[in-house]
Amino acid sequence: MRVSSYFRMIENLIILALTGLVGRSLAWPSDPVPHLHIKHREVIGQRFLGNESHVEHFKLLERAPTFILIGARNAIYNISLHDLTEIADQRVQWSSTDAHRELCNLKGRSDDDCQNYVRVFGRHGPDKFLACGTNAYKPQCRQFIVQDGAYVGGGDTDGLGICPHDPQHNSTAVFAGGQLYAATVADFSGGEPLIRRERIRTERSDLNQLNGPNFVSSFAFDDYVFFFYRETAVEYMNCGKAVYSRVGRVCQHDKGGPHAFSDRWTSFLKARLNCSVPGEYPFYFNEIQSTSDVTEGFYAGRHDQLIYGIFTTPVNSIGGSAVCAFSMSSVLEVFQGAFKEQETINSNWLRVLAEKVPEPRPGACVNDSRTLPDGTVNFVKKHPLMDDAVQSFFSLPVLTQVSFNYRFTRVAVDPQVKALDGRTYDILYIGTDDGRVIKALNTKAPDSLTEVGQVIVSDVQVLRYGTAIKDLQVVHLAGEASKLVVIADSEIRAVPLHHCDSQAANTCVGCVALQDPHCAWDDVTHTCVAVPTKLHDNDASKTLFQDIINGKHKGCGYQQVNIVSEMAKPVLPVVPPRVGHGEQLDERDNEIVIELDRENQYSRTQPRANEPQGVIVTPVVYSAQTLTGALIGTCFFSLIAGFASGFWFSQRLRGTPYPDPPEQRQQLNRLTESSESPAGFNNKSINLVLNVPPKNPNGKNANSSAENKPMQKVKKTYI
Numbered sequence: 001m002r003v004s005s006y007f008r009m010i011e012n013l014i015i016l017a018l019t020g021l022v023g024r025s026l027a028w029p030s031d032p033v034p035h036l037h038i039k040h041r042e043v044i045g046q047r048f049l050g051n052e053s054h055v056e057h058f059k060l061l062e063r064a065p066t067f068i069l070i071g072a073r074n075a076i077y078n079i080s081l082h083d084l085t086e087i088a089d090q091r092v093q094w095s096s097t098d099a100h101r102e103l104c105n106l107k108g109r110s111d112d113d114c115q116n117y118v119r120v121f122g123r124h125g126p127d128k129f130l131a132c133g134t135n136a137y138k139p140q141c142r143q144f145i146v147q148d149g150a151y152v153g154g155g156d157t158d159g160l161g162i163c164p165h166d167p168q169h170n171s172t173a174v175f176a177g178g179q180l181y182a183a184t185v186a187d188f189s190g191g192e193p194l195i196r197r198e199r200i201r202t203e204r205s206d207l208n209q210l211n212g213p214n215f216v217s218s219f220a221f222d223d224y225v226f227f228f229y230r231e232t233a234v235e236y237m238n239c240g241k242a243v244y245s246r247v248g249r250v251c252q253h254d255k256g257g258p259h260a261f262s263d264r265w266t267s268f269l270k271a272r273l274n275c276s277v278p279g280e281y282p283f284y285f286n287e288i289q290s291t292s293d294v295t296e297g298f299y300a301g302r303h304d305q306l307i308y309g310i311f312t313t314p315v316n317s318i319g320g321s322a323v324c325a326f327s328m329s330s331v332l333e334v335f336q337g338a339f340k341e342q343e344t345i346n347s348n349w350l351r352v353l354a355e356k357v358p359e360p361r362p363g364a365c366v367n368d369s370r371t372l373p374d375g376t377v378n379f380v381k382k383h384p385l386m387d388d389a390v391q392s393f394f395s396l397p398v399l400t401q402v403s404f405n406y407r408f409t410r411v412a413v414d415p416q417v418k419a420l421d422g423r424t425y426d427i428l429y430i431g432t433d434d435g436r437v438i439k440a441l442n443t444k445a446p447d448s449l450t451e452v453g454q455v456i457v458s459d460v461q462v463l464r465y466g467t468a469i470k471d472l473q474v475v476h477l478a479g480e481a482s483k484l485v486v487i488a489d490s491e492i493r494a495v496p497l498h499h500c501d502s503q504a505a506n507t508c509v510g511c512v513a514l515q516d517p518h519c520a521w522d523d524v525t526h527t528c529v530a531v532p533t534k535l536h537d538n539d540a541s542k543t544l545f546q547d548i549i550n551g552k553h554k555g556c557g558y559q560q561v562n563i564v565s566e567m568a569k570p571v572l573p574v575v576p577p578r579v580g581h582g583e584q585l586d587e588r589d590n591e592i593v594i595e596l597d598r599e600n601q602y603s604r605t606q607p608r609a610n611e612p613q614g615v616i617v618t619p620v621v622y623s624a625q626t627l628t629g630a631l632i633g634t635c636f637f638s639l640i641a642g643f644a645s646g647f648w649f650s651q652r653l654r655g656t657p658y659p660d661p662p663e664q665r666q667q668l669n670r671l672t673e674s675s676e677s678p679a680g681f682n683n684k685s686i687n688l689v690l691n692v693p694p695k696n697p698n699g700k701n702a703n704s705s706a707e708n709k710p711m712q713k714v715k716k717t718y719i
């Protein structure tokens with residue numbers, strides 16, 4: 001155990017070092033710098049707080065055109081999207097019974113845990129729906145119907161395996177074709193994950209199917225229901241363990257298998273999602289956190305349906321986040337491809353040859369899965385994993401960010417926003433775990449699938465510093481300004497989709513430099529205006545300046561060049577001591593300064609006592625390259641230092657062998673006793689790790705067949 005984790009650390013260091021080296025030549029995309037920073041106290045807008053006496057654990061249950069339903073503690077809130085106020089008399093109250101609460105307390109749970117957090121929702125009709133809640137660690141579902149204009153609860157059913165016990169559990173559920181599909185856990189301790197619908201489910205404790213999954217999203221598409229999640233990778237054969245991102249799917253018309261398989265899926269398949277920065281050693285963002293809805297658009301002249309996902313590095317590594325896009329057509333294609341298998345416990349994971357795949361094709365959607373031959377059903381049960389990974393749609397992530405301060409959590413898309421040049425861009429709104437919303441776009445998307453132009457238009461501290469963003473929704477309402485609804489555990493907030501009217505954008509150069517398809521400089525009124533999409537075709541666009549690709553427009557003239565360079569300057573390492581002008585100088589102060597709005601009465605405008613007066617402290621932001629450089633340097637230095645000290649010790653201690661602790665000596669004795677030469681162990685070197693080559697029952701050379709596993713497998717025997 002200790003040895004393997006040590007090897008893993010070394011391996012990670014090497015991978016990091018190599019990525020750094022390769023990255024240098026192949027250009028790791030440098031983190032883009034936001035054109036606009038907006039502090040929390042400048043954020044105004046509607047908000048909804050629910051019951052402020054406790055944490056609500058808000059969860060978006062349904063998004064309708066004019067209202068949203070929010071699952072919370074002992075309640076479902078019906079909230080108007082016009083102003084984020086609760087719609088009168090539409091709250092559904094649903095608490096656990098005292099008996100359930102007492103039982104929950106007896107199980108050792110806190111009072112906050114022993115409440116009913118509503119997590120799952122399925123609408124049967126305009127006045128009928130099903131909801132499921134954690135119900136004090138005893139999940140339960142309830143039918144609701146309208147009576148006299150208000151919803152009342154009907155029959156209760158067991159919610160085990162549909163709704164998690166813990167409101168924070170990473171579960172997902174979707175209602176499609178009149179049935180509820182859920183991906184969650186079926187036991188109190190969270191040890192039995194499953195994907196289920198009615199009576200059909202994944203196999204119990206089969207690590208090939210699900211291996212410690214964290215589910216992030218699900219939706220119906222075509223004949224399928226898709227699930228996005230991350231899990232421990234069974235196919236990862238090096239030392240230690242790795243988490244991979246997955247897309248799994250089942251057929252909506254799966255009726256279960258024949259005979260003994262009647263309550264198991266015959267169509268559950270999964271594939272890896274590849275979100276990485278290419279290079280000789282690609283750098284992987286392995287852990288999916290969320291996905292957007294499916295969006296539709298034209299990319300480099302090609303029509304496609306995309307899903308955007310947030311991917312991060314593991315929590316205990318350097319904080320990296322990325323947004324990758326995947327086309328639904330390539331997802332479907334991978335599920336038509338080869339399967340992956342491991343013939344015996346010691347062999348490599350390999351592509352299953354086409355002739356070994358039975359007919360009809362395992363996992364395909366059929367009219368009646370109960371009539372499938374056993375061969376097909378057995379095959380799909382043993383081979384749920386596809387050989388190919390789903391590659392990201394653009395050759396690079398749409399956005400990457402290396403930061404110690406925050407990670408991305410959510411992404412929402414305002415799809416296909418038309419710029420004045422006639423091109424259309426998907427505008428991404430990315431939530432972070434410290435309360436920001438980053439607005440970004442890929443400026444090359446209309447022209448290229450092989451290049452990415454990462455641009456961050458703005459970085460807004462929407463929530464209090466440190467509050468994680470749990471969900472984002474882009475809302476377009478007729479006759480109203482569009483907005484972004486930001487959902488956190490105990491707060492819902494609406495902010496504008498753009499900040500064209502911001503102070504930094506009140507010059508022609510500043511406005512055009514935003515590279516925001518939502519904003520353009522109006523040369524008649526001399527203001528930075530929001531561009532209504534209708535306006536494009538008429539003459540008004542002649543007096544509107546915008547340049548998405550470069551952020552420069554000749555209509556602005558070049559006399560204000562100094563402002564351009566100020567806007568484009570990434571990080572100011574030393575801020576000139578121009579204190580007193582205040583505000584717009586310290587753009588980056590959200591990185592460290594905790595600023596709350598007035599209601600919270602906690603804003604930091606005075607420097608801390610130990611800060612030198614008159615100097616603005618700018619946080620040091622390291623780039624990926626700097627980090628890798630430092631890492632390589634450190635490794636190199638430790639190697640030399642280690643060698644030197646080892647050499648010195650060996651010189652000093654020559655002739656005086658290490659005294660062995662008694663128990664270790666006993667073990668060594670046992671080992672040497674059985675061998676032929678019972679010579680003293682002082683002059684005999686004993687290898688504490690025995691490398692035993694694996695048995696290979698097929699007589700195949702395990703090495704030659706490894707297409708992506710250059711390492712030879714060894715079995716370790718620890719003494």
Ligand SMILES: *[C@@H]1O[C@H](CO)[C@@H](O)[C@H](O)[C@H]1NC(C)=O
Pocket residue numbers: 051052053054
């Ligand atoms: C808020 O919740 C508490 C229990 O935690 C309850 O006593 C109180 O009535 C609730 N307030 C409102 C306004 O619903």
Ligand SMILES: *[C@@H]1O[C@H](CO)[C@@H](O)[C@H](O)[C@H]1NC(C)=O
Pocket residue numbers: 067069078079087090151
């Ligand atoms: C929520 O409010 C809307 C608009 O008033 C209403 O149509 C709907 O029935 C309400 N409740 C639910 C559960 O949808």
Ligand SMILES: *[C@@H]1O[C@H](CO)[C@@H](O)[C@H](O)[C@H]1NC(C)=O
Pocket residue numbers: 168169170214289
């Ligand atoms: C759920 O996901 C969040 C965010 O990725 C993570 O921090 C948390 O540990 C996960 N919960 C569990 C129970 O694994």
Ligand SMILES: *[C@@H]1O[C@H](CO)[C@@H](O)[C@H](O)[C@H]1NC(C)=O
Pocket residue numbers: 274275276277278279282389391395
């Ligand atoms: C993932 O994508 C990268 C390119 O970004 C590629 O080099 C690598 O081989 C892919 N990995 C897998 C497992 O498909």
Ligand SMILES: *[C@@H]1O[C@H](CO)[C@@H](O)[C@H](O)[C@H]1NC(C)=O
Pocket residue numbers: 367
């Ligand atoms: C499946 O059912 C549809 C109608 O329900 C029918 O048109 C089709 O031929 C059937 N397919 C097979 C393979 O039986």
